[in-house]
Amino acid sequence: MQREIGQQFSVRYSFPVLFTRDAFAPENLTLRDVLRSAGAKQHRVLLALDSNVAAATPGLAALLAAYAEAHAETFFWSGTPFIVRGGEICKNDPVEVHALHQLVVEQKIDRQSFILAIGGGAMLDAIGYAAATAHRGVRLIRMPTTVLGQNDAGIGVKNSVNAFGRKNFLGTFAPPFAVVNDAKFLDTLSPRDKRAGIAEAIKIATIKDAPFLTWMHRERKSLAVFAPAAMEEMIVRCAQRHIEHVGSADPFETGSARPLDFGHWSAHCLEEMTSADASGALRHGEAVAIGCALDSLYAFAKGLITQAELSLLFETLEGIGFTLFHEALLKMNIEEALASFREHLGGEMCITLPDGLGRKRELHEIDLPLMHRCIAQLAERSARPPSRDANPTGVERATG
Ligand SMILES: NC(=O)c1ccc[n+]([C@@H]2O[C@H](COP(=O)([O-])OP(=O)(O)OC[C@H]3O[C@@H](n4cnc5c(N)ncnc54)[C@H](O)[C@@H]3O)[C@@H](O)[C@H]2O)c1
Ligand SMILES: [Zn+2]
Incomplete structure (x- = not known):
C-alpha cells in the first residue's frame, strides 16, 4: 500500500536592480537605503572585493571605510575587505569559496547579515555560491563592475564555480537581496x-x-567609443530584458530550453578552443558576437530573416568593433560542439535563432552542411575588404 502526503508552497521573490554613479560618495544613499530596507538598524556586512577592481581603483578600501563610517547607524563592517582573485581563477580554485566561508564564521555573519560582493561576473559567481551555501544562504548584495556583470551576469539568480573540469558545475539558484550597478566602475x-x-x-x-537593436545600430559609433550616455542606456535596456526574462519564464531553469542563449553554442566552443592561447583567447562576449553572426547567417539561409535584417545585424556588430571571424571556427567540430551544448542545456537540443528581428524561434535540429557553408561565408568575407555596396554582409543566401 502506498501513502502520500502532498506538499505545496510558493515563495515570492523580489529584488531591486539599482543604477547609480559613485555609489561610495558619502552623500550617495543608494547602498545605505538598500541596507535600510532590511530594517532601520545597524547591519553587519562582509565585504568581498575583486582583486583587479581593487588594483584599478587605488584608495577604494579607504573610500568604502569612509562610506561605512558616514553611515555607521546602518552599516557595520570589519574594515578590511576580503580580496578575491578576479577573473575565472576564483571559480577554478576552491580556496576562495572556502576562505569566504571561514570569514563568515570569524566575522559572525549570520542570515540577517549581508555579504557585499564588488567585482566582475566571475567573482560574483564564486562569492554568490559561497554566500548561498553559508548558513544555507546569507543575504547577498551584488555590485557588478563589468559591462557583462551589469547588463547580464550580475543581475540574475544563478551563481556557480567550476569543478571536475566542468564550467559552472557547482552552483545554486539564489536570488540576491539587491544589485547595485555603479557606472563609475566601468x-x-x-x-x-x-x-x-x-x-x-x-x-x-x-x-x-x-527597437533596442535599431537603437544600437543607430548608436553604433557612440558605443564603439564607449560614450557614457550610450553605454548607460545600453546597459539599462539590456538589464531590463534579462530581468523580465528571469521574472516571467523559468527562473530556476527546470525546462531544457535556454531561450536567451542565441549565438552561444559555437561561442562556448570557441572560448574553449582558444582558452589556452593567452594572447588569442576570446572573451565570452567576443565569442558570442561571432556566434550571433554565424547563427544569423544560418537563420538567413533558412529564410528566417531577410537580407536587410542580416545587414543591420552585421553593421551593428562590426560598427561597434567586433570581429566576426576567428580561425578556430574552421577547426570546430560542429557536431561535437552542438552535442556539448545540448548537454549544457541538460536535455533536448535547442538552438535559438532570430525569426525576424526581435522574435525568436527554437530549432531542435541543425543542417550540418549548411552550417559549414555559413562558416565558410564568414571566413570568405573576413578575407575581403569591407563591402561598401548595398549588401554590407558581403554574402548571398547560402544553401546546403
Ligand atoms: N551567473 C550568471 O547568470 C552568469 C551569466 C553570464 C556569465 N556569467 C559568468 O560571468 C563570468 C564572466 O564575467 P565578466 O565578463 O564580468 O568577466 P570577469 O569577472 O572575468 O572580469 C574580467 C576581468 O576584469 C577584471 N575586472 C572586473 N571589473 C573591473 C574593473 N571595473 N576595472 C578593471 N578590471 C576589472 C576582473 O578581475 C577580470 O580579470 C564568467 O565566469 C561567466 O560564467 C554568469
Ligand atoms: Zn553569454
Whole structure:
C-alpha cells in the first residue's frame, strides 16, 4: 500500500536592480537605503572585493571605510575587505569559496547579515555560491563592475564555480537581496572587456527587442567609443530584458530550453578552443558576437530573416568593433560542439535563432552542411575588404 502526503508552497521573490554613479560618495544613499530596507538598524556586512577592481581603483578600501563610517547607524563592517582573485581563477580554485566561508564564521555573519560582493561576473559567481551555501544562504548584495556583470551576469539568480573540469558545475539558484550597478566602475575596464559586454545586448535585442537593436545600430559609433550616455542606456535596456526574462519564464531553469542563449553554442566552443592561447583567447562576449553572426547567417539561409535584417545585424556588430571571424571556427567540430551544448542545456537540443528581428524561434535540429557553408561565408568575407555596396554582409543566401 502506498501513502502520500502532498506538499505545496510558493515563495515570492523580489529584488531591486539599482543604477547609480559613485555609489561610495558619502552623500550617495543608494547602498545605505538598500541596507535600510532590511530594517532601520545597524547591519553587519562582509565585504568581498575583486582583486583587479581593487588594483584599478587605488584608495577604494579607504573610500568604502569612509562610506561605512558616514553611515555607521546602518552599516557595520570589519574594515578590511576580503580580496578575491578576479577573473575565472576564483571559480577554478576552491580556496576562495572556502576562505569566504571561514570569514563568515570569524566575522559572525549570520542570515540577517549581508555579504557585499564588488567585482566582475566571475567573482560574483564564486562569492554568490559561497554566500548561498553559508548558513544555507546569507543575504547577498551584488555590485557588478563589468559591462557583462551589469547588463547580464550580475543581475540574475544563478551563481556557480567550476569543478571536475566542468564550467559552472557547482552552483545554486539564489536570488540576491539587491544589485547595485555603479557606472563609475566601468571607467577602469579595458576596451576589450567593455566591448565584450555589449555582445550580450546585441544578442538579447536580436531575439527579443527590435527597437533596442535599431537603437544600437543607430548608436553604433557612440558605443564603439564607449560614450557614457550610450553605454548607460545600453546597459539599462539590456538589464531590463534579462530581468523580465528571469521574472516571467523559468527562473530556476527546470525546462531544457535556454531561450536567451542565441549565438552561444559555437561561442562556448570557441572560448574553449582558444582558452589556452593567452594572447588569442576570446572573451565570452567576443565569442558570442561571432556566434550571433554565424547563427544569423544560418537563420538567413533558412529564410528566417531577410537580407536587410542580416545587414543591420552585421553593421551593428562590426560598427561597434567586433570581429566576426576567428580561425578556430574552421577547426570546430560542429557536431561535437552542438552535442556539448545540448548537454549544457541538460536535455533536448535547442538552438535559438532570430525569426525576424526581435522574435525568436527554437530549432531542435541543425543542417550540418549548411552550417559549414555559413562558416565558410564568414571566413570568405573576413578575407575581403569591407563591402561598401548595398549588401554590407558581403554574402548571398547560402544553401546546403
Ligand atoms: N551567473 C550568471 O547568470 C552568469 C551569466 C553570464 C556569465 N556569467 C559568468 O560571468 C563570468 C564572466 O564575467 P565578466 O565578463 O564580468 O568577466 P570577469 O569577472 O572575468 O572580469 C574580467 C576581468 O576584469 C577584471 N575586472 C572586473 N571589473 C573591473 C574593473 N571595473 N576595472 C578593471 N578590471 C576589472 C576582473 O578581475 C577580470 O580579470 C564568467 O565566469 C561567466 O560564467 C554568469
Ligand atoms: Zn553569454
